[in-house]
Amino acid sequence: MFGFGFLEMPRPFNTQYRCYSVSMLPGQERLDVEKGGKIIMPPSALDQLTRLNIVYPMLFKLTNPRAGQITHCGVLEFVADEGKIYLPYWMMQNLLLDEGDLLNIESASLPVATFSKFQPQSEDFLDISNPKAVLENALRNFACLTSGDVVAITYNEKIYELRVLETKPGNAVSIIECDMNVEFAPPVGYSEPTKVSKESQEEHMDTLDPTSFMPEVQGFIAFAGEGVRLDGKIRKVKNEEPPPIFKASYQRGVPDFDYQFGNLKFIRAVKKEDEKEKETLESTFEAFSGAGQSLRQTKFIN
Structure with a gap:
């Protein structure tokens, strides 16, 4: 005699709950729920799921009957109040839900x-040095992905939103x-930088005046003044020319734009005279204070 047994097929779990954001959860702040893609359900749901022989891991399809929005998620804990479930805030935004709305x-x-x-929703995501590693670490708190959702991940105390454009082998x-x-x-709003050809760069450099990059000369400039007549009259000039602009021959930190290949310039700083030495020289020097000498020998008369 052979006995034949029949495996009990899992029955679907389908019910409605009042949904609330994680911030409405009584007790301590649950940041672990806010940073992931899992929800908190009541204990009665666990009893019902156990009796229905649900296949693990437990994954759920969430549907907003009022707006028709759909997403998928996992479950983190069964500690919610009866008749209520708690969702991450980004999930409520995707489903267009308000506090206390019914959710299938x-x-x-x-x-x-x-x-x-x-697809990042902000160009700030480009500042992350290794985005794949950051995303991999953040997706550890997720159970599933749905095409079209905008998920939120946290990195360095900053929230980045990413839209799921495509998933394979299904939506x-x-x-x-x-x-x-x-x-x-x-990212949204990002535009590729325009590449400048080498010819246009050379043309742009040819139009630049190297002397325009030199700073203004400070201090005394020889022959840079203006002439004035003794009788006070203004000199009349038919073709008045603008005053010449004097540029310093060398300034520290400014390159020599007139440099020719093969020439070397050794510029040494001028040694400043010590004020103390100058004062001692001026104090000891006396004009016409030397001792005179005669070529003839002086005769002494007895």
């Missing part, structure tokens, strides 16, 4: 992800224990 929850079985493509995939390839699309 249905058990789901999703394929394992092999590919996903994200909703499970990312638990999977090997997934990730690509990034250009």
